[in-house]
Amino acid sequence: MTPSATAQPTVAQALEIIAAENAVAVRGLDAANGGALDDAARVIRDANRVFLLGAGRSGIALQFTAMRLMHLGLAVHVVGEVTAPAIGEGDVLLVASGSGSTAGIVRAAQTATDVKASVVAITADAASAVSKLATVTLLVEAARKLDRDSTVTAQYAGSLFEQTVVTIGDALFHSLWLDSGQTADELWPRHSNLE
Amino acid sequence: MTPSATAQPTVAQALEIIAAENAVAVRGLDAANGGALDDAARVIRDANRVFLLGAGRSGIALQFTAMRLMHLGLAVHVVGEVTAPAIGEGDVLLVASGSGSTAGIVRAAQTATDVKASVVAITADAASAVSKLATVTLLVEAARKLDRDSTVTAQYAGSLFEQTVVTIGDALFHSLWLDSGQTADELWPRHSNLE
Amino acid sequence: MTPSATAQPTVAQALEIIAAENAVAVRGLDAANGGALDDAARVIRDANRVFLLGAGRSGIALQFTAMRLMHLGLAVHVVGEVTAPAIGEGDVLLVASGSGSTAGIVRAAQTATDVKASVVAITADAASAVSKLATVTLLVEAARKLDRDSTVTAQYAGSLFEQTVVTIGDALFHSLWLDSGQTADELWPRHSNLE
Amino acid sequence: MTPSATAQPTVAQALEIIAAENAVAVRGLDAANGGALDDAARVIRDANRVFLLGAGRSGIALQFTAMRLMHLGLAVHVVGEVTAPAIGEGDVLLVASGSGSTAGIVRAAQTATDVKASVVAITADAASAVSKLATVTLLVEAARKLDRDSTVTAQYAGSLFEQTVVTIGDALFHSLWLDSGQTADELWPRHSNLE
Numbered sequence: 001m002t003p004s005a006t007a008q009p010t011v012a013q014a015l016e017i018i019a020a021e022n023a024v025a026v027r028g029l030d031a032a033n034g035g036a037l038d039d040a041a042r043v044i045r046d047a048n049r050v051f052l053l054g055a056g057r058s059g060i061a062l063q064f065t066a067m068r069l070m071h072l073g074l075a076v077h078v079v080g081e082v083t084a085p086a087i088g089e090g091d092v093l094l095v096a097s098g099s100g101s102t103a104g105i106v107r108a109a110q111t112a113t114d115v116k117a118s119v120v121a122i123t124a125d126a127a128s129a130v131s132k133l134a135t136v137t138l139l140v141e142a143a144r145k146l147d148r149d150s151t152v153t154a155q156y157a158g159s160l161f162e163q164t165v166v167t168i169g170d171a172l173f174h175s176l177w178l179d180s181g182q183t184a185d186e187l188w189p190r191h192s193n194l195e
Numbered sequence: 196m197t198p199s200a201t202a203q204p205t206v207a208q209a210l211e212i213i214a215a216e217n218a219v220a221v222r223g224l225d226a227a228n229g230g231a232l233d234d235a236a237r238v239i240r241d242a243n244r245v246f247l248l249g250a251g252r253s254g255i256a257l258q259f260t261a262m263r264l265m266h267l268g269l270a271v272h273v274v275g276e277v278t279a280p281a282i283g284e285g286d287v288l289l290v291a292s293g294s295g296s297t298a299g300i301v302r303a304a305q306t307a308t309d310v311k312a313s314v315v316a317i318t319a320d321a322a323s324a325v326s327k328l329a330t331v332t333l334l335v336e337a338a339r340k341l342d343r344d345s346t347v348t349a350q351y352a353g354s355l356f357e358q359t360v361v362t363i364g365d366a367l368f369h370s371l372w373l374d375s376g377q378t379a380d381e382l383w384p385r386h387s388n389l390e
Numbered sequence: 391m392t393p394s395a396t397a398q399p400t401v402a403q404a405l406e407i408i409a410a411e412n413a414v415a416v417r418g419l420d421a422a423n424g425g426a427l428d429d430a431a432r433v434i435r436d437a438n439r440v441f442l443l444g445a446g447r448s449g450i451a452l453q454f455t456a457m458r459l460m461h462l463g464l465a466v467h468v469v470g471e472v473t474a475p476a477i478g479e480g481d482v483l484l485v486a487s488g489s490g491s492t493a494g495i496v497r498a499a500q501t502a503t504d505v506k507a508s509v510v511a512i513t514a515d516a517a518s519a520v521s522k523l524a525t526v527t528l529l530v531e532a533a534r535k536l537d538r539d540s541t542v543t544a545q546y547a548g549s550l551f552e553q554t555v556v557t558i559g560d561a562l563f564h565s566l567w568l569d570s571g572q573t574a575d576e577l578w579p580r581h582s583n584l585e
Numbered sequence: 586m587t588p589s590a591t592a593q594p595t596v597a598q599a600l601e602i603i604a605a606e607n608a609v610a611v612r613g614l615d616a617a618n619g620g621a622l623d624d625a626a627r628v629i630r631d632a633n634r635v636f637l638l639g640a641g642r643s644g645i646a647l648q649f650t651a652m653r654l655m656h657l658g659l660a661v662h663v664v665g666e667v668t669a670p671a672i673g674e675g676d677v678l679l680v681a682s683g684s685g686s687t688a689g690i691v692r693a694a695q696t697a698t699d700v701k702a703s704v705v706a707i708t709a710d711a712a713s714a715v716s717k718l719a720t721v722t723l724l725v726e727a728a729r730k731l732d733r734d735s736t737v738t739a740q741y742a743g744s745l746f747e748q749t750v751v752t753i754g755d756a757l758f759h760s761l762w763l764d765s766g767q768t769a770d771e772l773w774p775r776h777s778n779l780e
Contacts, residue, residue, distance in 0.1 A: 008231055008373045008374045009369065009373055010232065010370060011233050011235070011366050011367055011370045012225040012232055014365075014369035015221050015224055015225065015232075015362065015363070016221075018221075018365055018366055018369065019217070019221040019222070020364055022214070022217065022362075023214060023218060026210050026211075026213075026214040027214070029207070030207040030210070034491075037207055037210075038206050038207075040203055040206070041206050041274065050326045051584060055390065056381050056386070056387070057259055057262055057263075059530075060255060060258045060259050060667065061259070063255045063258075063472045064252055064255050064256070066473055067252055067472045068252075068351070070472075070473050070474075070475055071351070071352075071475075071535070076278070076473045077473060078471070078472060078473055079582065079584045079585060080665065081472075082453045082456050082457045082460075082468060082471075082645065083456055083457070083460050083466045083468055083473075085460055085461075085580045085582065086579055086580055086582060086584075087584055087585040094582070104390070104689075107585040108585075111583050112584070116395075128262060153539045154369075155365070155369060156263070156264075156266070156368070156372055156379060157382075157383075159263075159365055159369075162259070163361065163362070164260075165364065166358065166361055167214070167358070168210070169546070170209075170213055170350070170354055170358065171209035171213055172206055174209035174213065174350060175203065175204055175205060175206045175208075175352070176208045178203045178204055179203045184351055184352065187351065187352075189476055190475045190476055191251070191476060192251070192474050192475065193476040193477060193500070193501050193505070194441060194474075194476075194501060195250065195299070195468060195469060195498075255472065260665050261668055262667045263666050265667075265669075265670055271668045273666070273667060274777070274779045275780065276663070276666050276667075276668060277450065277648045277652045277663060277666075278649050278651055278652070278661045278662060278663055278668075278773045279655075279777050279779075280655055280777065281775055281776060281777060281779075282779055288779070299494075299780075303779040306778050306779060307779070310778070348668060373697060385670045385671055386670075387664065387669050388637060388643060388672060388696050388700070389636060389669075389671075389672055389678070389693040389696060390662045390665065390689075390693075398760065398763045398764045399759065399760055399763055400622065400623055400760060401622035401623050401626050401756050401757055401760045402614070402615040402622055402623075402758045404755075404757075404759035405611050405614055405615065405622075405752065405753070405756040407756075407759065408613075408752055408755055409607070409608060409610075409611040409612075409775055410750070412604070412752075414605070416600050416601075416603075416604040419597070419653075420600065427595065427596035427597055427600075428595055428596050428597075430596070431596050446652065446777070447649055447652055447653075450645060450649050451649070453645045453648075454645050454646070454747070457642055457645070458741070458744075461741070461742075494780070502762065526588065535710065544759075545759060546653070546758070546759070546762060546769060546772065547773075549653075549759075552649070553752070553755065556748065557600065557604070557607075557748070560603055560744055561596050561603055562599075563741070564594065564599035564602065564740060564741070565593065565594055565595060565596045565598075565599045568594055569593045570591045574741055574742065577741065577742075578742075581641070582641070585689070
């Protein structure tokens with residue numbers, strides 16, 4: 001069968017593929033991480049300040065998380081924002097890196113460790129450099145591509161991993177929000193009122 | 196039962212809630228939109244340039260989409276980037292607004308229409324101001340909250356809508372990618388090599 | 391003499407033009423503003439948190455200022471950053487708008503006033519909407535274009551105004567820095583260590 | 586004389602200090618660089634696409650330049666924007682680094698050179714790693730601090746260098762603008778119309 005004989009997937013079919021892959025990925029998070037999920041939430045909650053860093057779309061995914069943690073009342077900085085200061089003792093760095101070996105992310109995790117900040121790492125490789133530096137590692141097993149012929153995901157590059165980072169971030173927020181005892185009406189006044 | 200007697204959801208339970216809500220939301224997209232999903236893909240593919248705009252987390256979700264459309268080889272601008280020029284005839288503006296009535300988004304959609312650019316709107320309200328201006332509307336019915344006591348979503352504010360924007364963007368990309376006939380190896384060289 | 395007969399300015403000549411225009415603009419700031427310059431510094435210093443907002447290049451100029459105010463130890467947010475919360479009583483909003491009538495800036499200044507935050511406005515029009523809302527106005531007279539045939543500046547559009555915003559921001563910082571009694575070595579550890 | 590006996594500088598005095606330092610810095614650019622200033626303008630004008638990168642406030646200064654080059658009609662990308670693709674042959678990378686040895690800037694300049702893109706470097710050290718990789722180096726001699734007790738500038742850290750980058754960028758634009766033969770009315774329609 002030649003490519004031209006194959007009907008390209010419609011957007012509806014693409015939605016089904018993505019939804020199915022995400023369902024598998026999210027289901028695997030509990031088994032792979034156990035108590036680490038709640039450990040990560042606690043480390044974030046108890047930190048003086050939360051710093052977030054990822055490269056490319058992993059970084060965009062963490063901006064999603066950053067805004068909600070701000071709504072929750074935490075002191076939050078996205079690395080690269082002009083207002084982001086230095087990390088220090090008692091802070092936490094939340095990073096996301098599929099490979100766990102992105103050079104800039106590893107360096108940042110090392111710096112955080114050096115200054116006695118905690119590191120929470122979301123990665124698809126538990127044996128990676130970032131994992132070794134992390135206080136808590138959250139493993140996204142479903143997004144790990146073992147070789148070029150991987151049938152793990154039909155999506156392009158790290159899309160499944162990046163989508164899972166979005167979901168993990170929102171789950172961490174959801175748990176921390178309800179744990180905080182604050183109502184939605186108490187969070188709302190923190191939403192930006194100057195745009 | 197008092198709140199203090201209720202065990203707060205663990206992160207694993209929050210993941211289940213989010214996954215279940217997203218499964219429902221994505222399943223409803225096909226029924227609600229029919230051919231509009233593929234119309235949106237075609238309008239984006241055939242535009243001279245793609246501009247993306249959303250407020251808050253809807254805007255972050257569209258940055259996710261923007262990066263992938265750039266990887267695909269399209270000319271892409273996120274509104275607010277210092278390098279984003281004026282939109283003009285033959286361009287498309289892709290916006291996301293849960294209410295469909297965010298003032299800045301409506302103004303931008305009006306401007307796009309005035310200069311004869313297309314507008315693709317992702318919204319939870321098909322009768323909204325943005326929908327009325329849009330060339331193609333993509334409706335996210337599951338995220339529409341009809342009243343304060345809505346049981347539509349247990350998540351905070353527009354989270355379900357924003358997560359669905361991420362999924363729609365990646366589905367548009369996935370369909371456009373396979374339709375383009377480009378391999379992953381042909382997209383890869385477009386990834387930023389200066390960071 | 392036709393344009394084609396005129397040698398275009400070299401970059402060195404352009405540097406001279408810009409330097410000369412800036413010298414005039416900066417010299418005029420003291421006469422135009424008197425004590426308002428130090429009032430602005432005090433309002434910023436004494437605020438709970440500093441928010442900064444400008445459109446286009448005026449906004450970029452204020453990012454310059456924002457980073458230095460962070461180095462000084464102030465709590466700083468650039469409007470539009472994902473981590474920027476709502477402004478409230480006791481905060482200050484620092485805006486820059488040449489015309490003083492940019493719609494989004496005027497709305498933000500109104501919001502700041504409504505919630506009992508202070509407003510410091512840098513503008514070229516002391517009678518503008520933003521000036522009327524401001525706690526302190528800093529007037530950049532040299533950048534005011536009275537008509538299309540203005541000989542005030544040879545530079546394009548608001549360039550002279552925007553350059554002056556950079557200078558004012560750094561002068562506010564310089565004065566606040568020395569006033570704080572902190573040495574350069576005390577500011578340095580606040581510089582981002584994660585990039 | 587103890588510090589406490591010294592009246593802190595007013596903002597007006599700080600403005601004078603900054604203006605005086607900038608006058609010296611700008612005056613020195615011509616002598617230090619000669620024809621390199623116009624070479625830089627030509628390299629930027631003739632490139633397929635212009636990429637800009639700086640760390641911290643040097644990066645903010647280059648955003649100032651980036652927006653104007655877009656107004657001029659060039660294809661412009663700020664490194665780090667989600668829409669910035671890979672640099673390639675025939676493109677130019679414009680970097681600013683006071684020390685000329687910032688690790689991320691040197692790596693980017695090396696990558697640009699490897700793919701046969703040009704590099705224009707603004708730096709205070711002509712013997713630096715970035716200078717050695719650059720097609721054209723623009724030297725800011727006045728901002729070079731030779732030792733800790735330098736009396737070169739009274740301002741904090743790299744402020745004088747960063748202010749000079751703003752001025753150089755606007756001078757490059759001014760020269761390229763007049764050279765292009767475009768009127769202000771021809772540039773204006775490129776200004777973002779969606780914000």
